[in-house]
Amino acid sequence: MVPIDLRSDTATRPTAAMREAMATAEVGDEQRGEDPSVNELCERVATLLGQDSGLFLPTGIMSNLIATCVHCEAGDEIIAADNSHIYHVEAGGGAAIAGVTCKPVRTERGIFSIDDLNQLRRMPNNRRPHQQLVAVEQTTNRGGGAVWPVKDLEMVCNWSRTNGLKLHLDGARLFNASIASGHAPIEYAQHFDSAWICLSKGLGCPGGAVLTGSEQFIAAAWRWKHRLGGAARQVAGLQAAAGLYALDCHIDRLAVDHANARLLGELLSASSDIDVMPIETNIVLFKIAQRRASSEKMQLESKLRDRGVLIGQESANSYRAITHLDVDEDQIRTAAKEILQLTA
Numbered sequence: 001m002v003p004i005d006l007r008s009d010t011a012t013r014p015t016a017a018m019r020e021a022m023a024t025a026e027v028g029d030e031q032r033g034e035d036p037s038v039n040e041l042c043e044r045v046a047t048l049l050g051q052d053s054g055l056f057l058p059t060g061i062m063s064n065l066i067a068t069c070v071h072c073e074a075g076d077e078i079i080a081a082d083n084s085h086i087y088h089v090e091a092g093g094g095a096a097i098a099g100v101t102c103k104p105v106r107t108e109r110g111i112f113s114i115d116d117l118n119q120l121r122r123m124p125n126n127r128r129p130h131q132q133l134v135a136v137e138q139t140t141n142r143g144g145g146a147v148w149p150v151k152d153l154e155m156v157c158n159w160s161r162t163n164g165l166k167l168h169l170d171g172a173r174l175f176n177a178s179i180a181s182g183h184a185p186i187e188y189a190q191h192f193d194s195a196w197i198c199l200s201k202g203l204g205c206p207g208g209a210v211l212t213g214s215e216q217f218i219a220a221a222w223r224w225k226h227r228l229g230g231a232a233r234q235v236a237g238l239q240a241a242a243g244l245y246a247l248d249c250h251i252d253r254l255a256v257d258h259a260n261a262r263l264l265g266e267l268l269s270a271s272s273d274i275d276v277m278p279i280e281t282n283i284v285l286f287k288i289a290q291r292r293a294s295s296e297k298m299q300l301e302s303k304l305r306d307r308g309v310l311i312g313q314e315s316a317n318s319y320r321a322i323t324h325l326d327v328d329e330d331q332i333r334t335a336a337k338e339i340l341q342l343t344a
């Protein structure tokens, strides 16, 4: 039996229609800029994000790394949420490759304010690392899929400009934010010097990301893409064809994932032993109450696995479930039932 995989929205497999789009894609040598599908995808995403130009990349992590490399010099500092992807789960790429350090902002849900920024702003002098970049994640992954409100985002962006810092948007789930809030992606992304979206998350593609920015930024990013071995051949066109298909067919349906996440949250909340964090998009974070978190209860993740339900374990008693196009309402009900049984 295929498990109900709620570990991540990367669990999706390309649909038959997406595979058809990939199979019939026009492709070319991407490294020479001659892949028509890639070029079309980059143009479309740049337009959607209110940026001049786009660059296809194999992963979101490479998008964050290349933006870091273009915006920063060795010794610079990036400001990002303490639970952000760029700081937390990219194997220290910014430090290893670009020589930058990160100043983590303590946050509950990955969203910070200008008060937070004022507190950690370093007055420039020779002894201090040069603060160069503010990185924002929309939606916040480890923050539980929270959506930055446009107003808060604009305030942080204005502050950063006033203080001479560059701005980078990790939009791995930007379309989730957009569907949840009703604000077009451009309303968030236009304020940034660089912004990218993932194809492999809610959009349901087998991989890929598109990084956007000014012509000048993308020219520099191209050099880093090549340098890091991210310049591809015809395979990028197949991925881009999946991306083009997803832009047409898989954005509006994110509302279904959000409804399924809310449903899962409601079903789990029926137990007084389960504490569900607020659900804004497709990410459900929940905790098993400490008094119930005996060693047996703490095996929830592995016991669920035996019953064909996969979730992520965040800490001893906290878990993460993410909805996506490969799980339907019935499977959500099944997953909830199993979790409730195991924690009863």
Ligand SMILES: *Cc1c(COP(=O)(O)O)cnc(C)c1O
Pocket: 058, 059, 060, 061, 062, 085, 086, 137, 139, 140, 141, 170, 172, 173, 198, 200, 201, 208, 209
């Ligand atoms: C998944 C994710 C990434 C990395 O994307 P990959 O394509 O898996 O490399 C970066 N940032 C956030 C917020 C993510 O959720």
